[in-house]
Amino acid sequence: MAGLRARQKADRNRRILEAAGDLFRQSGYDAARIEDIADRAQVSVGTFYNYYKNKGDLLLATVAMEVEEVLETGRSRLANPPGDVAAALTGLIRVYYDHSLNYLTKEMWRTAMSISIQHPETPFSRHYTELDARLSAQVSAMLRTLQLRGAVRADMDAAGMGEIVFNNLNQLFIHFVMDEEMTLADLNILIARQNAIVAGLIAGERSAESRPQGAEGAAE
Amino acid sequence: MAGLRARQKADRNRRILEAAGDLFRQSGYDAARIEDIADRAQVSVGTFYNYYKNKGDLLLATVAMEVEEVLETGRSRLANPPGDVAAALTGLIRVYYDHSLNYLTKEMWRTAMSISIQHPETPFSRHYTELDARLSAQVSAMLRTLQLRGAVRADMDAAGMGEIVFNNLNQLFIHFVMDEEMTLADLNILIARQNAIVAGLIAGERSAESRPQGAEGAAE
DNA sequence: CTTTAAAAATGAACCCGTTCAAGTTTTTTG
DNA sequence: CAAAAAACTTGAACGGGTTCATTTTTAAAG
Numbered sequence A, B: 001m002a003g004l005r006a007r008q009k010a011d012r013n014r015r016i017l018e019a020a021g022d023l024f025r026q027s028g029y030d031a032a033r034i035e036d037i038a039d040r041a042q043v044s045v046g047t048f049y050n051y052y053k054n055k056g057d058l059l060l061a062t063v064a065m066e067v068e069e070v071l072e073t074g075r076s077r078l079a080n081p082p083g084d085v086a087a088a089l090t091g092l093i094r095v096y097y098d099h100s101l102n103y104l105t106k107e108m109w110r111t112a113m114s115i116s117i118q119h120p121e122t123p124f125s126r127h128y129t130e131l132d133a134r135l136s137a138q139v140s141a142m143l144r145t146l147q148l149r150g151a152v153r154a155d156m157d158a159a160g161m162g163e164i165v166f167n168n169l170n171q172l173f174i175h176f177v178m179d180e181e182m183t184l185a186d187l188n189i190l191i192a193r194q195n196a197i198v199a200g201l202i203a204g205e206r207s208a209e210s211r212p213q214g215a216e217g218a219a220e
Numbered sequence C: 001c002t003t004t005a006a007a008a009a010t011g012a013a014c015c016c017g018t019t020c021a022a023g024t025t026t027t028t029t030g
Numbered sequence D: 001c002a003a004a005a006a007a008c009t010t011g012a013a014c015g016g017g018t019t020c021a022t023t024t025t026t027a028a029a030g
Helices: A004-027 A034-040 A045-051 A055-078 A085-099 A106-118 A123-148 A158-178 A184-202 B004-027 B034-040 B045-051 B055-078 B085-099 B106-118 B123-148 B158-178 B184-202
Strands: none
Touching: A004 A034, A004 A045, A004 A055, A004 A106, A034 A045, A055 A085, A055 A106, A055 A123, A085 A123, A085 A158, A085 A184, A106 A123, A106 A158, A106 B106, A106 B158, A123 A158, A158 A184, A158 B106, A158 B158, A158 B184, A184 B158, A184 B184, B004 B034, B004 B045, B004 B055, B004 B106, B034 B045, B055 B085, B055 B106, B055 B123, B085 B123, B085 B158, B085 B184, B106 B123, B106 B158, B123 B158, B158 B184
């Protein structure tokens, strides 16, 4: 009987993950108590802490699964982006956005981001930050591809502009998860508007890109 | 004797704020216990909770003071921005950045952001989000001013582009406070680089703006 | 198969933010 | 000025995340 201990360990881990996902989605992160999660996973509270360093650490396991899936889907989009700059950007970004609520609630996203910001030195945060960096790199890579095709101005720093576009979409995503009323459709409209501006600015000289709209009044 | 109660109240509030600011800076937000803050302010724990709804609420009072000051300084920069687009953007943004560590530590910023994201419906978060919106509006206003002067392309949506620029600087600021090693100088270099890209893209046709650098290789 | 050692599970105890019933001080009323 | 009401202070008690000494289970050694 090779590895009874290992099997039991894997089993308990799976049960904890399942229980946590269920309870987080059902009652929310704050309301889901460690004791509840442990009970449902049929382990004691102490055992839970042998598997995860703390409650936040447990959330990462779930969030990370989601983001890995998004990265994989995004990768397949990099090879052949649409020729239209706005469409290419929006298409890639929608891959990210449209996956976002598959397994995670907005509250779970908020909590994950929140913990990541507050404790940047933890493995949780480092992992999360690294996933962000990889998403950002995908946007840069897409811009570079478009640039090599001539769809984007050759004199632009694609890597830097990719970061700007990613930072923008990331911030919009934060707004999205912070507003329970906001739908994915709303978010997509916002990002399409922003991307249209960017596309108008970076489109190659010869491309038939639609030029941006006129300016609105300013504030403050 | 008009308002003994009012004077005592103001006094206690001042003492609590001072004690909290001191302890947060000295020992960090997490390590500063409510009991310690209350002791130092010469009130009981119960009394503390008559003045602030919770620990995070107390942080807002400090953070808000800092941001209000930044907004005021920023306002004075709006009327007469430098003609150079990159210089105008970087100048405004440096007002924000250079003030940021006057009264607050990185850890305090992280905590404030963290709480704001996790509990968006609280007054704390609403206030913080509103301050962000006002900063964003300042960036938009500056772009609009430059546009009216002809330093920025007339066909650009200044309000939308202002949001993009703000989202970018905000995200960079998050990176900054998440990395204890990173200095303000490092941050300013990063934002100058990003702004140079933006400036190159949005500069008015006739302006003598420096064109952006060549593109780097892409990733992923 | 016993014995010994290592690994893991357990729940009571601890810490700290928050709440609340009871007590105290200030203000208002007559 | 006394009595009643209102406003405020207080610290003990509560809840939930986390820790740790102890016990139990599995693996290794003889």
